[in-house]
Structure formats: C-alpha cells, structure tokens
Amino acid sequence: MALRIDIVTLFVEMFDGFLSAGVVGRANQRHLIEVHRTNIRDFSTNKYGSVDDAPFGGGVGMVLQCGPVYAAVEHVQGLASPRGHLVLLSPQGQPLTQALAVELAAMPRLVLLAGHYEGFDERIRPLVDREVSIGDFVLSGGEVAAMVVIDAVTRLLPGAIGKEESVEEESFSDGLLEYPQYTRPREFRGLSVPEILLNGDHEKIRLWRAEQAKERTRQRRPDLWAAYVKRHNDKDPRDAGETP
Numbered sequence: 001m002a003l004r005i006d007i008v009t010l011f012v013e014m015f016d017g018f019l020s021a022g023v024v025g026r027a028n029q030r031h032l033i034e035v036h037r038t039n040i041r042d043f044s045t046n047k048y049g050s051v052d053d054a055p056f057g058g059g060v061g062m063v064l065q066c067g068p069v070y071a072a073v074e075h076v077q078g079l080a081s082p083r084g085h086l087v088l089l090s091p092q093g094q095p096l097t098q099a100l101a102v103e104l105a106a107m108p109r110l111v112l113l114a115g116h117y118e119g120f121d122e123r124i125r126p127l128v129d130r131e132v133s134i135g136d137f138v139l140s141g142g143e144v145a146a147m148v149v150i151d152a153v154t155r156l157l158p159g160a161i162g163k164e165e166s167v168e169e170e171s172f173s174d175g176l177l178e179y180p181q182y183t184r185p186r187e188f189r190g191l192s193v194p195e196i197l198l199n200g201d202h203e204k205i206r207l208w209r210a211e212q213a214k215e216r217t218r219q220r221r222p223d224l225w226a227a228y229v230k231r232h233n234d235k236d237p238r239d240a241g242e243t244p
C-alpha cells in the first residue's frame with residue numbers, strides 16, 4: 001500500500017516540481033507514495049480569506065490563526081484512515097536524522113503541517129504528534145522542510161531507488177559518511193583513481209571503503225564519529241596510535 005502523505009500548507013504550488021521529478025516523482029508515479037495537498041487558506045473563517053492576524057501583546061509580523069489550521073487538519077485527517085501522524089515543521093522541533101526518516105517511513109500515513117508568517121498560534125500544539133526541524137536555521141516557511149522530510153522518507157520505501165542496497169551502503173546508514181566514489185576516466189587533469197579500486201579484489205575494496213568512511217567521518221564530523229565509536233563499543237584505533 002502506498003504511503004499516504006498529506007501536506008497542509010499556504011503554498012500548495014511550491015510542491016509542483018518537487019512532486020513530479022526525480023526519485024519522489026517516480027515514487028509518486030509508481031504509487032509508492034500518494035501525496036495530497038490542502039491549502040489552509042481554503043479554511044479561512046472570514047470573508048476576506050485571511051488566515052493570520054497580529055500577535056496579542058504586540059510585536060512584528062503576523063501569526064497563523066488556530067481556526068483555519070484546526071479546520072484544515074481535521075478535514076485532512078477525516079479524508080482517510082488512519083488519521084495520520086501529524087508532523088509540524090518548525091525550527092523548534094526534534095532534529096531530522098536518518099533514524100527519524102526511517103521511523104517516519106514506517107508510518108502508514110503522514111500529515112505534514114507547514115507554517116508561515118511569524119509562526120502559529122501556540123494553541124495549535126494539541127493537534128501535533130511530532131515537531132521536526134531540518135536544522136538550526138530559520139526558513140521563511142515549513143514547505144521546504146516538508147519537502148526535505150518527504151524526500152528523505154520516500155527514498156527509503158522499497159522500490160523507490162534502483163538497488164535497495166544503495167540505501168544500506170550510503171552515508172548515515174551506519175552513522176558514517178560515505179566513502180569516496182570514482183568513475184571513468186581513470187585519469188582526469190592529473191587526478192587518478194585510487195589503484196585499489198582498479199585491481200578487482202572485492203574484499204580489499206570493501207575494507208578500503210570502510211576505512212575511508214571512518215576516516216572521513218572522524219575528520220569531518222567528530223560528533224558522528226564519537227557516536228559511532230560509542231555505539232560499537234570500540235576504542236578509536238587511531239587515538240591509540242594503532243592500526244585497526
């Protein structure tokens with residue numbers, strides 16, 4: 001059964017290209033995902049069609065009102081069963097990680113709520129099952145964050161990308177960055193492909209790649225490396241000056 005994803009947003013059109021191209025577009029065509037978009041503005045509670053108002057207590061910007069958000073979410077949740085795990089995209093949420101993408105990909109239905117303006121009226125929180133941030137920066141709205149979540153989740157679905165093992169082998173599948181890859185030509189502007197990849201010894205290549213992944217992670221992402229070492233209950237062999 002397709003993973004049903006409902007997007008609740010003020011900018012349904014932002015998703016047009018995203019949903020029709022690449023891995024997500026193909027997954028959509030192959031019915032691995034079924035995406036529906038709902039415009040919060042269609043649930044405006046006044047004759048002007050507005051969905052935001054000035055903040056109580058003063059301050060700059062506008063705040064998305066409860067009424068239209070509740071109405072839109074309740075409408076969407078009633079469209080299909082189960083009602084769906086409601087994910088609010090916000091910089092205040094739980095950071096998106098590969099582990100969280102795996103968790104979300106196992107859900108039967110997701111409802112993604114993207115905010116705008118200065119934020120939501122705080123009283124929308126009872127609707128929310130989970131709040132997710134895609135990083136420590138502020139976007140002008142939750143739509144791009146929702147696309148990031150959809151992309152990370154969709155590519156994990158069986159059949160979404162060519163070889164299933166490519167999901168297994170890539171960056172973060174074991175909490176490590178990916179090893180370097182090369183393709184033809186063997187020599188490009190004086191830069192050559194590491195000899196070990198050319199000699200056809202698959203076991204040596206596997207070990208070299210594992211080593212490269214570890215070394216890259218250690219150099220570039222000490223936070224991920226520390227977590228890896230802890231998880232594997234290893235000493236970092238390099239710290240001890242030993243060869244692994």
Ligand code: ADE
Pocket residue numbers: 089090091132133134135136137138139140141142145
């Ligand atoms: N909305 C605005 N900024 C965001 C972020 N960093 N992550 C998720 N949603 C957002």
